[in-house]
Structures are given as structure tokens and as C-alpha cells.
Amino acid sequence: MKITDIRLGMLRVPLKTPFKTALRTVNQIEDVVVVVETDTGHLGYGEAPATAVITGDIHGSIIEAIRTVIKPKLLGQEISDLNHIIRLIQGCIMKNYSAKAAVEMAVYDLFAQSYQAPLYKVLGGGVPRLTTDITISVDYIDKMVADSLDAVANGFETLKVKVGKDIGVDIERVKAIYNAVAGKALIRLDANQGWTAKEAVYALHKLEDAGVRLELVEQPVKYYDLEGLKYITERVHTPVMADESSFGPREVIELIKMRAADIINIKLMKTGGISNAIKIADICSFYDMQCMIGCMLESSISVAAAVHVAVAKADVITKVDLDGPSLCAFNPVHCSVNFNGPDITIGDAPGLGVTAIDGLEWLN
Ligand SMILES: C[C@H](N)C(=O)N[C@H](CCC(=O)O)C(=O)O
Numbered sequence: 001m002k003i004t005d006i007r008l009g010m011l012r013v014p015l016k017t018p019f020k021t022a023l024r025t026v027n028q029i030e031d032v033v034v035v036v037e038t039d040t041g042h043l044g045y046g047e048a049p050a051t052a053v054i055t056g057d058i059h060g061s062i063i064e065a066i067r068t069v070i071k072p073k074l075l076g077q078e079i080s081d082l083n084h085i086i087r088l089i090q091g092c093i094m095k096n097y098s099a100k101a102a103v104e105m106a107v108y109d110l111f112a113q114s115y116q117a118p119l120y121k122v123l124g125g126g127v128p129r130l131t132t133d134i135t136i137s138v139d140y141i142d143k144m145v146a147d148s149l150d151a152v153a154n155g156f157e158t159l160k161v162k163v164g165k166d167i168g169v170d171i172e173r174v175k176a177i178y179n180a181v182a183g184k185a186l187i188r189l190d191a192n193q194g195w196t197a198k199e200a201v202y203a204l205h206k207l208e209d210a211g212v213r214l215e216l217v218e219q220p221v222k223y224y225d226l227e228g229l230k231y232i233t234e235r236v237h238t239p240v241m242a243d244e245s246s247f248g249p250r251e252v253i254e255l256i257k258m259r260a261a262d263i264i265n266i267k268l269m270k271t272g273g274i275s276n277a278i279k280i281a282d283i284c285s286f287y288d289m290q291c292m293i294g295c296m297l298e299s300s301i302s303v304a305a306a307v308h309v310a311v312a313k314a315d316v317i318t319k320v321d322l323d324g325p326s327l328c329a330f331n332p333v334h335c336s337v338n339f340n341g342p343d344i345t346i347g348d349a350p351g352l353g354v355t356a357i358d359g360l361e362w363l364n
């Protein structure tokens with residue numbers, strides 16, 4: 001099975017409601033889709049969102065990195081030489097993690113198809129079902145409480161509550177949601193770098209003293225502020241998770257050595273794909289550190305890839321934030337991973353099991 005072409009498309013899907021974080025507001029998913037074609041007629045699928053404020057990637061850079069750098073290296077490569085192809089993808093260009101992730105997952109898709117097995121089986125197997133949280137966008141307190149109650153009514157038992165705006169209002173936001181969903185849902189916070197270290201310790205102590213039990217707090221401070229992350233981790237009971245501070249294995253090793261965080265959020269768009277996600281999971285497993293698997297604003301192509309990784313690494317990936325498809329107004333991707341509210345299941349189809357994508361606009 002040899003690679004004969006790599007085609008690109010754009011997939012746009014409106015969100016049910018605007019997605020609002022401390023970093024940005026978004027109304028629709030707008031992702032580059034990668035289709036790797038082979039001489040056997042098999043197709044491998046990948047997807048990359050342009051999350052400029054986190055990864056630095058924009059549509060133009062993703063498209064050009066794939067078209068002009070990655071694709072020429074991959075044409076003619078034999079899918080069974082997976083490790084060689086991974087080295088080509090990871091070594092041919094600095095950074096550009098979303099572009100690498102999209103192409104790499106399409107190659108993994110083909111590799112698993114060549115064994116006629118679902119991807120998670122080729123990655124080591126596991127129980128093909130997960131439960132995801134859902135994001136509650138940062139907003140007026142009443143709106144966030146209403147959104148949280150809706151999410152609980154729709155079966156979600158973990159809420160990822162976005163904060164990181166005004167520290168005083170953030171404390172009130174969390175208290176109001178906690179009281180509204182009392183006992184019915186676990187709450188994890190994501191400040192998306194919006195607080196200082198001192199603000200984070202102040203807010204978390206206030207919440208802890210008020211009896212608000214949080215599962216974790218994600219990326220309270222700027223991505224580069226590892227000392228700040230460590231300062232918080234040492235002072236609060238609530239577990240601290242690194243998201244924007246941790247991209248690849250190098251950052252994870254540094255965070256572990258510094259003891260700067262309790263948990264790592266693995267996202268394929270930060271790691272540059274499945275191969276580094278697996279390395280991070282293995283590093284964390286070795287150091288008895290838990291991981292979350294997360295996503296950007298992604299549809300169910302790339303989120304399906306993350307689901308397969310999470311299932312195969314379930315011993316260490318104990319937390320799941322794969323709500324991209326749940327945030328969409330509809331699911332245009334026909335795929336063997338089924339997203340049904342909080343419940344995610346994988347079918348028996350080989351690879352990622354993508355069979356069709358409604359509304360895909362071809363770029364070449
Ligand atoms: C969608 C997911 N639940 C999430 O919240 N991801 C964000 C970044 C998403 C974005 O801005 O595209 C995160 O964990 O920071």
C-alpha cells in the first residue's frame with residue numbers, strides 16, 4: 001500500500017452556541033481535512049483546526065506546510081513503513097503541529113486499515129468506549145448556570161467550566177454552577193492562561209474554603225509561566241493540569257522534573273499527532289502521572305483519532321475532554337466512532353472508519 005496523493009479540503013460546521021474562553025470566541029468549526037490516497041484505493045483521513053492563539057497554526061500555514069513540505073516527502077512511501085513515515089513527518093519541518101497531526105493520523109488510519117483492524121487495536125487494544133465531559137463557555141453567571149443545568153439534563157456528568165476572565169466574577173461563576181449542579185456533576189475548571197499565579201491561589205483557596213470541590217484546574221497561568229504553575233501546584237489541594245504549557249514529550253519531561261503540574265492534557269494538535277501522544281502517555285505512565293485527552297474545536301475525524309488513542313492508553317489517560325462533536329450543531333462525518341452526548345463508542349470498522357464527509361469543500 002503506497003501513498004499516491006494527499007488531498008486537502010475544508011470542513012465548516014456551525015456550533016450549537018458560541019464557544020467562549022479566556023482566549024477567544026468561536027462560532028463554527030473550520031478545519032482543514034486531509035485525505036491520503038494509496039495505490040490500493042484505500043483512503044486515510046485526518047483533520048487540523050487552526051487554533052492560532054494556542055498552537056500558532058492558521059489555515060494558510062497548515063495547508064502550505066502539508067502541500068509544499070510534508071506531501072512531497074510522503075508520496076511513494078509504503079504504509080507498512082509506519083515508523084519511517086512518522087520520522088519523515090516529524091522531521092521535515094519545525095513546529096506546524098496541527099499539520100503534522102492531521103497527516104500522521106491519516107497515515108495511522110491507513111496502517112490500521114492495512115491490518116483490517118480498528119486503530120485502537122493496532123495501538124494495543126482496549127475497551128472501545130469512553131465518557132467525555134462538555135465545555136461550559138465563560139459568560140454571564142446566569143447563562144453559565146443555565147448551560148450547566150442543560151448539560152446535566154443531557155446526561156453529562158462532568159462539566160469543563162471556562163474561567164480566566166475577572167477573578168472575582170470567576171469565583172462567583174464557579175460557586176453558582178457548583179451549587180446549581182450539586183452532586184449531579186463533577187466540575188473541572190479551565191482558565192486558559194487567564195489568571196496570574198497569585199490570583200489562581202487566591203481563587204482556589206476561596207473556593208476550597210467555601211466547600212467547592214473541583215476535580216482539577218487547567219492551565220491557570222500563561223503557557224510560559226512554569227514557575228507560576230509550580231507555585232500554584234504547591235499551594236492548592238485542587239489538582240493542577242498543564243494544557244498550553246505542554247505540547248510535546250520535551251515539555252512534559254520538564255513539567256515532571258519541575259513537579260510543576262499534577263496532570264497533563266494531551267491534545268493531538270499540540271503533540272503533532274498520535275506518535276508523540278503515545279510517547280507522552282508512556283512517559284506519564286512511567287512517572288505515575290495521569291493524563292487527560294483533549295481536543296480543540298475539531299469535528300469527529302480528528303476527535304475519533306484521539307478516541308482511539310485514549311482507549312489504547314486508558315491506564316494513564318483517565319480523563320476525557322473530547323466534546324468537539326457534541327458542541328457542533330450536526331455531525332457531517334460518517335465514521336465508526338459514535339458520539340452520543342457523553343457516551344463515545346468505537347465500532348468494528350478498520351482504521352478510523354470514516355466513510356463519508358458531508359459538505360467537504362475540496363481545496364485541490
Ligand atoms: C473543546 C475543548 N473542550 C476545549 O475546551 N479545548 C480548549 C481549547 C479549544 C480552542 O480554543 O479551540 C482547551 O482545552 O483549552
Ligand SMILES: [Mg+2]
Pocket residue numbers: 190192218219243244265
Ligand atoms: Mg485547556
